[in-house]
Amino acid sequence: MSATSSQTAGPYWHLIDFPAWADLLRAGGPNAGIAGERITLVGRITDGDGAPCPDALVEIWQADPEGRYDAAFHGFGRCATDAAGGFRFTTLKPGPVRGQGNSFQAPHVALSIFARGLLQQLVTRLYFAEEPLNEQDPILASVPPARRGTLIARPEDAGTWRLDIRLQGDDETVFLEV
Amino acid sequence: MSFRPPAPGTQPPYDAPAYGSTHKRHPKQALLRIGQTLTETSAPRMTEALYPAAANLAKGPGWEAQGERIIVAGRVLDEDGRPLVGAMVEVWQANAAGRYNHERDTHDAPLDANFKGEGRVFTDAEGWYRYTTIRPGAYPWRNHANAWRPVHIHYSLFGQGFAQRLITQMYFPGDPLLPLDPIFNCIPDAAARNRLVAAFDLDVTQPDHALGYRFDIVLRGRDATPMENTP
Numbered sequence: 153m154s155a156t157s158s159q160t161a162g163p164y165w166h167l168i169d170f171p172a173w174a175d176l177l178r179a180g181g182p183n184a185g186i187a188g189e190r191i192t193l194v195g196r197i198t199d200g201d202g203a204p205c206p207d208a209l210v211e212i213w214q215a216d217p218e219g220r221y222d223a224a225f226h227g228f229g230r231c232a233t234d235a236a237g238g239f240r241f242t243t244l245k246p247g248p249v250r251g252q253g254n255s256f257q258a259p260h261v262a263l264s265i266f267a268r269g270l271l272q273q274l275v276t277r278l279y280f281a282e283e284p285l286n287e288q289d290p291i292l293a294s295v296p297p298a299r300r301g302t303l304i305a306r307p308e309d310a311g312t313w314r315l316d317i318r319l320q321g322d323d324e325t326v327f328l329e330v
Numbered sequence: 331m332s333f334r335p336p337a338p339g340t341q342p343p344y345d346a347p348a349y350g351s352t353h354k355r356h357p358k359q360a361l362l363r364i365g366q367t368l369t370e371t372s373a374p375r376m377t378e379a380l381y382p383a384a385a386n387l388a389k390g391p392g393w394e395a396q397g398e399r400i401i402v403a404g405r406v407l408d409e410d411g412r413p414l415v416g417a418m419v420e421v422w423q424a425n426a427a428g429r430y431n432h433e434r435d436t437h438d439a440p441l442d443a444n445f446k447g448e449g450r451v452f453t454d455a456e457g458w459y460r461y462t463t464i465r466p467g468a469y470p471w472r473n474h475a476n477a478w479r480p481v482h483i484h485y486s487l488f489g490q491g492f493a494q495r496l497i498t499q500m501y502f503p504g505d506p507l508l509p510l511d512p513i514f515n516c517i518p519d520a521a522a523r524n525r526l527v528a529a530f531d532l533d534v535t536q537p538d539h540a541l542g543y544r545f546d547i548v549l550r551g552r553d554a555t556p557m558e559n560t561p
Protein backbone atom coordinates (compact mmCIF):
# COMPACT_ATOMS: atom_id res chain seq x y z
CA MET A 153 0.00 0.00 0.00
CA SER A 154 1.58 3.32 -0.98
CA ALA A 155 0.59 6.81 0.04
CA THR A 156 -2.18 8.58 -1.88
CA SER A 157 -0.90 11.03 -4.49
CA SER A 158 -1.04 14.74 -3.86
CA GLN A 159 -3.04 17.06 -6.13
CA THR A 160 -3.17 20.82 -6.32
CA ALA A 161 -5.46 22.75 -3.97
CA GLY A 162 -6.44 24.79 -7.05
CA PRO A 163 -7.74 28.36 -7.00
CA TYR A 164 -10.95 27.72 -5.04
CA TRP A 165 -9.64 26.19 -1.82
CA HIS A 166 -11.02 29.23 0.09
CA LEU A 167 -14.15 27.20 0.75
CA ILE A 168 -12.10 25.71 3.60
CA ASP A 169 -10.64 29.06 4.67
CA PHE A 170 -11.67 30.45 8.02
CA PRO A 171 -9.89 33.80 8.44
CA ALA A 172 -10.04 33.51 12.23
CA TRP A 173 -7.61 30.56 12.03
CA ALA A 174 -4.74 32.93 11.17
CA ASP A 175 -4.96 34.32 14.70
CA LEU A 176 -3.79 31.54 17.01
CA LEU A 177 -4.57 33.76 20.00
CA ARG A 178 -8.17 34.53 18.96
CA ALA A 179 -10.70 35.13 21.70
CA GLY A 180 -12.52 31.89 22.42
CA GLY A 181 -9.87 29.97 20.46
CA PRO A 182 -7.75 27.08 21.66
CA ASN A 183 -4.92 29.26 23.00
CA ALA A 184 -6.79 32.05 24.73
CA GLY A 185 -5.08 32.72 28.04
CA ILE A 186 -1.81 30.86 27.33
CA ALA A 187 1.17 33.03 28.33
CA GLY A 188 4.06 33.90 26.05
CA GLU A 189 5.55 36.51 23.77
CA ARG A 190 2.88 37.64 21.33
CA ILE A 191 4.24 37.97 17.79
CA THR A 192 2.93 38.67 14.29
CA LEU A 193 4.40 36.79 11.33
CA VAL A 194 4.02 38.47 7.96
CA GLY A 195 5.29 37.75 4.48
CA ARG A 196 4.56 37.93 0.82
CA ILE A 197 4.61 35.04 -1.65
CA THR A 198 5.86 35.78 -5.16
CA ASP A 199 6.43 33.65 -8.25
CA GLY A 200 9.26 33.41 -10.77
CA ASP A 201 8.31 36.77 -12.28
CA GLY A 202 8.19 38.43 -8.87
CA ALA A 203 4.41 38.62 -9.24
CA PRO A 204 2.32 38.08 -6.10
CA CYS A 205 0.56 34.76 -5.52
CA PRO A 206 -2.86 35.98 -4.43
CA ASP A 207 -4.50 32.56 -4.18
CA ALA A 208 -2.16 30.61 -1.91
CA LEU A 209 -2.96 28.74 1.29
CA VAL A 210 -0.34 29.10 4.00
CA GLU A 211 -0.37 26.90 7.09
CA ILE A 212 1.89 27.05 10.12
CA TRP A 213 2.77 24.45 12.72
CA GLN A 214 4.86 25.39 15.70
CA ALA A 215 5.80 24.54 19.27
CA ASP A 216 4.68 26.46 22.34
CA PRO A 217 6.89 29.02 24.13
CA GLU A 218 8.53 26.15 26.01
CA GLY A 219 9.34 24.29 22.79
CA ARG A 220 6.67 21.63 23.32
CA TYR A 221 4.28 20.16 20.75
CA ASP A 222 2.38 18.01 23.23
CA ALA A 223 1.20 20.64 25.72
CA ALA A 224 -1.95 22.77 25.76
CA PHE A 225 -0.86 25.15 22.98
CA HIS A 226 -2.51 24.45 19.58
CA GLY A 227 0.24 25.57 17.22
CA PHE A 228 -1.72 25.40 13.98
CA GLY A 229 -2.82 28.31 11.79
CA ARG A 230 -4.14 28.80 8.27
CA CYS A 231 -4.11 31.98 6.22
CA ALA A 232 -5.10 32.90 2.67
CA THR A 233 -2.78 35.26 0.83
CA ASP A 234 -4.31 38.61 -0.13
CA ALA A 235 -4.23 40.38 -3.51
CA ALA A 236 -0.58 41.35 -2.89
CA GLY A 237 0.42 37.79 -1.96
CA GLY A 238 0.58 38.72 1.71
CA PHE A 239 -0.11 36.53 4.73
CA ARG A 240 -0.27 37.38 8.44
CA PHE A 241 -0.41 35.17 11.54
CA THR A 242 -0.72 36.19 15.17
CA THR A 243 0.80 33.68 17.55
CA LEU A 244 3.21 33.14 20.46
CA LYS A 245 6.93 32.92 19.83
CA PRO A 246 7.96 29.25 19.93
CA GLY A 247 10.73 28.05 22.22
CA PRO A 248 13.70 25.87 21.28
CA VAL A 249 12.56 22.39 20.22
CA ARG A 250 14.39 19.24 21.22
CA GLY A 251 16.47 17.79 18.39
CA GLN A 252 18.81 14.85 18.10
CA GLY A 253 20.34 13.61 21.36
CA ASN A 254 20.56 16.40 23.91
CA SER A 255 20.66 19.16 21.31
CA PHE A 256 18.03 21.83 20.75
CA GLN A 257 16.78 23.27 17.49
CA ALA A 258 16.55 27.03 17.23
CA PRO A 259 13.02 28.42 17.63
CA HIS A 260 11.20 27.98 14.34
CA VAL A 261 7.81 27.76 12.68
CA ALA A 262 7.09 25.19 9.95
CA LEU A 263 5.22 26.50 6.91
CA SER A 264 3.25 24.63 4.27
CA ILE A 265 2.28 26.42 1.09
CA PHE A 266 -0.50 25.12 -1.17
CA ALA A 267 -1.70 26.89 -4.32
CA ARG A 268 -2.89 26.61 -7.88
CA GLY A 269 0.18 25.46 -9.78
CA LEU A 270 1.60 23.54 -6.82
CA LEU A 271 0.84 19.86 -7.34
CA GLN A 272 2.04 19.24 -3.81
CA GLN A 273 2.72 21.57 -0.93
CA LEU A 274 6.00 23.36 -0.49
CA VAL A 275 7.43 23.12 3.01
CA THR A 276 9.83 25.56 4.57
CA ARG A 277 10.76 26.94 7.98
CA LEU A 278 10.75 30.38 9.51
CA TYR A 279 13.60 31.12 11.95
CA PHE A 280 14.09 34.35 13.92
CA ALA A 281 17.03 36.69 13.21
CA GLU A 282 19.58 37.24 16.00
CA GLU A 283 18.53 34.07 17.82
CA PRO A 284 21.71 32.64 19.43
CA LEU A 285 20.62 29.03 18.79
CA ASN A 286 20.50 29.73 15.02
CA GLU A 287 24.28 29.26 14.98
CA GLN A 288 24.01 25.61 15.97
CA ASP A 289 20.70 24.62 14.38
CA PRO A 290 21.41 21.50 12.29
CA ILE A 291 18.90 22.33 9.55
CA LEU A 292 20.10 25.92 9.14
CA ALA A 293 23.67 24.58 9.12
CA SER A 294 22.83 22.26 6.22
CA VAL A 295 21.69 25.21 4.06
CA PRO A 296 24.41 26.84 1.93
CA PRO A 297 25.26 30.14 3.67
CA ALA A 298 24.25 32.21 0.62
CA ARG A 299 20.68 30.86 0.82
CA ARG A 300 20.31 30.68 4.61
CA GLY A 301 18.74 34.13 4.79
CA THR A 302 15.65 32.90 2.92
CA LEU A 303 14.65 31.04 6.10
CA ILE A 304 15.30 33.86 8.58
CA ALA A 305 12.54 36.30 9.45
CA ARG A 306 13.63 39.89 10.14
CA PRO A 307 12.05 42.13 12.77
CA GLU A 308 9.82 44.95 11.52
CA ASP A 309 7.65 46.86 13.96
CA ALA A 310 7.62 45.73 17.56
CA GLY A 311 6.68 42.07 17.70
CA THR A 312 6.35 41.73 13.92
CA TRP A 313 8.62 39.43 11.94
CA ARG A 314 8.76 39.31 8.14
CA LEU A 315 9.68 36.37 5.94
CA ASP A 316 8.98 36.79 2.23
CA ILE A 317 8.75 33.63 0.14
CA ARG A 318 9.97 33.40 -3.43
CA LEU A 319 8.73 30.27 -5.14
CA GLN A 320 11.23 30.54 -8.00
CA GLY A 321 14.13 32.57 -9.33
CA ASP A 322 16.67 34.91 -7.73
CA ASP A 323 16.75 34.48 -3.99
CA GLU A 324 14.46 31.44 -4.25
CA THR A 325 13.35 30.25 -0.81
CA VAL A 326 14.93 27.04 0.45
CA PHE A 327 12.17 24.44 0.43
CA LEU A 328 12.46 21.27 2.47
CA GLU A 329 11.81 17.64 1.66
CA VAL A 330 10.53 16.29 4.97
CA MET B 331 9.86 7.81 14.78
CA SER B 332 9.78 9.27 11.30
CA PHE B 333 7.70 8.89 8.15
CA ARG B 334 8.89 7.00 5.07
CA PRO B 335 9.48 8.90 1.86
CA PRO B 336 6.75 8.33 -0.73
CA ALA B 337 7.24 5.48 -3.22
CA PRO B 338 8.86 6.61 -6.50
CA GLY B 339 6.37 7.80 -9.11
CA THR B 340 3.45 8.14 -6.73
CA GLN B 341 3.74 11.89 -6.19
CA PRO B 342 3.49 14.58 -8.87
CA PRO B 343 6.44 16.79 -9.80
CA TYR B 344 6.51 20.51 -9.04
CA ASP B 345 7.34 21.27 -12.66
CA ALA B 346 4.66 19.83 -14.95
CA PRO B 347 4.76 21.60 -18.34
CA ALA B 348 1.28 20.37 -19.34
CA TYR B 349 -0.15 22.19 -16.30
CA GLY B 350 0.65 25.81 -17.12
CA SER B 351 0.34 27.24 -13.61
CA THR B 352 3.35 25.22 -12.47
CA HIS B 353 5.59 27.15 -14.88
CA LYS B 354 6.30 30.20 -12.70
CA ARG B 355 5.50 28.58 -9.37
CA HIS B 356 7.83 25.59 -9.16
CA PRO B 357 11.15 25.92 -7.35
CA LYS B 358 14.14 25.49 -9.65
CA GLN B 359 16.52 24.49 -6.87
CA ALA B 360 16.36 20.96 -5.51
CA LEU B 361 14.47 20.58 -2.24
CA LEU B 362 16.71 20.27 0.82
CA ARG B 363 16.20 16.83 2.31
CA ILE B 364 16.15 17.06 6.11
CA GLY B 365 16.01 14.44 8.81
CA GLN B 366 12.61 14.58 10.47
CA THR B 367 12.49 16.18 13.89
CA LEU B 368 9.68 16.58 16.40
CA THR B 369 8.39 19.38 14.17
CA GLU B 370 7.74 16.96 11.30
CA THR B 371 6.61 13.97 13.37
CA SER B 372 4.06 15.83 15.48
CA ALA B 373 0.80 17.35 14.26
CA PRO B 374 -2.02 19.52 15.52
CA ARG B 375 -4.83 17.70 17.28
CA MET B 376 -7.79 18.59 15.10
CA THR B 377 -10.86 17.85 17.20
CA GLU B 378 -14.55 18.27 16.59
CA ALA B 379 -14.67 20.61 19.56
CA LEU B 380 -12.32 23.02 17.77
CA TYR B 381 -13.44 22.34 14.19
CA PRO B 382 -17.13 21.37 14.10
CA ALA B 383 -18.08 18.56 11.74
CA ALA B 384 -20.40 19.14 8.77
CA ALA B 385 -21.16 15.78 7.19
CA ASN B 386 -24.05 16.71 4.93
CA LEU B 387 -23.29 19.19 2.15
CA ALA B 388 -26.55 18.40 0.36
CA LYS B 389 -29.19 19.23 2.94
CA GLY B 390 -29.67 21.30 6.07
CA PRO B 391 -32.47 22.78 8.11
CA GLY B 392 -34.92 24.22 5.58
CA TRP B 393 -32.76 23.79 2.49
CA GLU B 394 -31.73 21.13 0.00
CA ALA B 395 -29.16 21.51 -2.78
CA GLN B 396 -29.89 20.84 -6.46
CA GLY B 397 -28.36 17.83 -8.17
CA GLU B 398 -27.70 14.13 -7.80
CA ARG B 399 -27.30 13.28 -4.10
CA ILE B 400 -24.39 10.94 -3.36
CA ILE B 401 -22.69 9.41 -0.33
CA VAL B 402 -18.92 9.11 -0.18
CA ALA B 403 -17.26 6.86 2.38
CA GLY B 404 -13.86 5.36 2.87
CA ARG B 405 -11.07 4.64 5.27
CA VAL B 406 -8.03 6.71 6.12
CA LEU B 407 -5.07 4.40 6.68
CA ASP B 408 -1.32 4.67 6.76
CA GLU B 409 0.95 2.69 4.43
CA ASP B 410 1.18 -0.10 7.00
CA GLY B 411 -2.60 -0.49 6.97
CA ARG B 412 -3.11 1.13 10.37
CA PRO B 413 -6.34 3.15 10.52
CA LEU B 414 -6.05 6.82 11.45
CA VAL B 415 -8.49 7.48 14.24
CA GLY B 416 -10.07 10.90 14.64
CA ALA B 417 -8.34 12.25 11.52
CA MET B 418 -9.87 15.46 10.17
CA VAL B 419 -11.00 15.28 6.54
CA GLU B 420 -12.02 18.52 4.83
CA VAL B 421 -13.73 18.45 1.44
CA TRP B 422 -14.72 21.16 -1.03
CA GLN B 423 -16.21 21.05 -4.50
CA ALA B 424 -18.17 22.68 -7.30
CA ASN B 425 -21.96 22.42 -7.40
CA ALA B 426 -23.94 20.11 -9.70
CA ALA B 427 -23.58 22.62 -12.54
CA GLY B 428 -19.79 22.81 -12.22
CA ARG B 429 -19.65 26.17 -10.45
CA TYR B 430 -17.86 26.91 -7.19
CA ASN B 431 -19.45 29.10 -4.55
CA HIS B 432 -16.40 31.33 -4.91
CA GLU B 433 -16.14 34.96 -6.02
CA ARG B 434 -13.30 34.21 -8.44
CA ASP B 435 -15.16 31.44 -10.29
CA THR B 436 -16.40 33.15 -13.45
CA HIS B 437 -17.87 30.08 -15.18
CA ASP B 438 -21.39 31.11 -16.22
CA ALA B 439 -23.05 27.95 -14.90
CA PRO B 440 -25.77 28.64 -12.31
CA LEU B 441 -24.98 29.06 -8.64
CA ASP B 442 -27.11 27.14 -6.16
CA ALA B 443 -27.97 29.26 -3.13
CA ASN B 444 -28.38 26.02 -1.18
CA PHE B 445 -24.97 24.60 -1.98
CA LYS B 446 -21.90 25.95 -0.25
CA GLY B 447 -19.67 23.00 -1.22
CA GLU B 448 -17.63 22.68 1.97
CA GLY B 449 -17.65 19.84 4.49
CA ARG B 450 -15.63 18.50 7.40
CA VAL B 451 -15.71 15.03 8.94
CA PHE B 452 -13.59 12.99 11.34
CA THR B 453 -12.63 9.32 11.06
CA ASP B 454 -14.04 6.83 13.55
CA ALA B 455 -12.20 4.15 15.55
CA GLU B 456 -11.68 2.04 12.37
CA GLY B 457 -10.57 5.00 10.26
CA TRP B 458 -13.91 5.36 8.42
CA TYR B 459 -15.23 8.69 7.23
CA ARG B 460 -18.53 9.39 5.45
CA TYR B 461 -20.38 12.38 4.08
CA THR B 462 -23.36 13.15 1.88
CA THR B 463 -23.11 15.62 -0.95
CA ILE B 464 -24.16 16.43 -4.53
CA ARG B 465 -22.27 14.94 -7.43
CA PRO B 466 -20.25 17.91 -8.73
CA GLY B 467 -20.24 18.97 -12.38
CA ALA B 468 -17.25 19.22 -14.70
CA TYR B 469 -16.04 22.76 -15.30
CA PRO B 470 -13.92 24.57 -17.88
CA TRP B 471 -10.53 26.07 -17.08
CA ARG B 472 -8.05 28.06 -19.09
CA ASN B 473 -5.06 25.72 -19.12
CA HIS B 474 -5.34 24.86 -22.82
CA ALA B 475 -7.90 25.00 -25.62
CA ASN B 476 -11.26 23.51 -24.62
CA ALA B 477 -9.89 22.41 -21.24
CA TRP B 478 -12.37 20.85 -18.77
CA ARG B 479 -11.60 19.48 -15.32
CA PRO B 480 -12.95 15.98 -14.76
CA VAL B 481 -15.56 15.70 -12.03
CA HIS B 482 -13.74 15.84 -8.70
CA ILE B 483 -13.97 16.57 -5.00
CA HIS B 484 -11.01 18.24 -3.24
CA TYR B 485 -9.74 16.63 -0.03
CA SER B 486 -7.55 18.00 2.76
CA LEU B 487 -6.22 15.65 5.45
CA PHE B 488 -4.26 15.92 8.65
CA GLY B 489 -2.53 12.84 9.97
CA GLN B 490 -0.45 12.31 13.06
CA GLY B 491 2.58 14.16 11.72
CA PHE B 492 3.19 17.39 9.82
CA ALA B 493 4.97 15.19 7.23
CA GLN B 494 1.67 13.36 6.55
CA ARG B 495 -0.29 16.48 5.57
CA LEU B 496 -2.09 15.82 2.28
CA ILE B 497 -4.27 17.77 -0.13
CA THR B 498 -5.62 15.74 -3.04
CA GLN B 499 -8.61 15.25 -5.33
CA MET B 500 -11.06 12.37 -5.68
CA TYR B 501 -12.30 11.55 -9.18
CA PHE B 502 -15.28 9.54 -10.43
CA PRO B 503 -15.13 6.24 -12.34
CA GLY B 504 -15.67 6.27 -16.09
CA ASP B 505 -15.14 10.01 -16.51
CA PRO B 506 -14.17 10.60 -20.18
CA LEU B 507 -12.22 13.71 -19.15
CA LEU B 508 -9.71 11.78 -17.03
CA PRO B 509 -7.33 10.82 -19.88
CA LEU B 510 -7.29 14.49 -20.97
CA ASP B 511 -6.59 16.11 -17.60
CA PRO B 512 -3.02 17.35 -16.99
CA ILE B 513 -3.51 17.58 -13.21
CA PHE B 514 -4.63 13.93 -12.91
CA ASN B 515 -2.05 12.71 -15.42
CA CYS B 516 0.91 14.49 -13.82
CA ILE B 517 1.22 11.53 -11.44
CA PRO B 518 3.81 9.34 -13.15
CA ASP B 519 2.70 5.98 -11.74
CA ALA B 520 -0.53 4.78 -13.41
CA ALA B 521 -1.60 2.64 -10.46
CA ALA B 522 -1.14 5.54 -8.05
CA ARG B 523 -3.08 7.80 -10.39
CA ASN B 524 -5.96 5.37 -10.61
CA ARG B 525 -6.17 5.16 -6.83
CA LEU B 526 -7.52 8.74 -6.98
CA VAL B 527 -10.61 7.40 -8.76
CA ALA B 528 -13.38 6.43 -6.36
CA ALA B 529 -15.29 3.16 -6.88
CA PHE B 530 -19.06 2.93 -7.15
CA ASP B 531 -20.07 0.89 -4.09
CA LEU B 532 -23.46 -0.75 -3.61
CA ASP B 533 -22.72 -1.19 0.10
CA VAL B 534 -22.35 2.57 0.53
CA THR B 535 -25.40 3.18 -1.67
CA GLN B 536 -28.59 3.76 0.33
CA PRO B 537 -31.85 2.37 -1.10
CA ASP B 538 -34.28 5.05 -2.31
CA HIS B 539 -31.80 7.74 -1.25
CA ALA B 540 -28.37 8.06 -2.87
CA LEU B 541 -25.66 6.29 -4.84
CA GLY B 542 -22.52 5.53 -2.85
CA TYR B 543 -18.85 5.82 -3.68
CA ARG B 544 -15.87 4.37 -1.84
CA PHE B 545 -12.64 6.34 -1.60
CA ASP B 546 -9.82 5.21 0.69
CA ILE B 547 -6.91 7.47 1.50
CA VAL B 548 -3.44 6.32 2.52
CA LEU B 549 -1.04 8.57 4.41
CA ARG B 550 2.70 7.99 4.70
CA GLY B 551 3.76 5.11 6.92
CA ARG B 552 6.31 5.07 9.69
CA ASP B 553 9.92 4.27 9.09
CA ALA B 554 11.09 1.12 10.79
CA THR B 555 14.52 2.66 11.29
CA PRO B 556 14.75 4.19 14.75
CA MET B 557 16.02 7.74 15.09
CA GLU B 558 19.65 8.17 16.11
CA ASN B 559 18.77 9.30 19.59
CA THR B 560 16.53 6.34 20.36
CA PRO B 561 18.21 4.48 23.22
Ligand SMILES: [Fe+3]
Nearest residue numbers: 162479482484
Ligand atom coordinates in the same frame (compact mmCIF):
# COMPACT_ATOMS: atom_id res chain seq x y z
FE1 LIG C 1 -11.65 21.96 -8.45
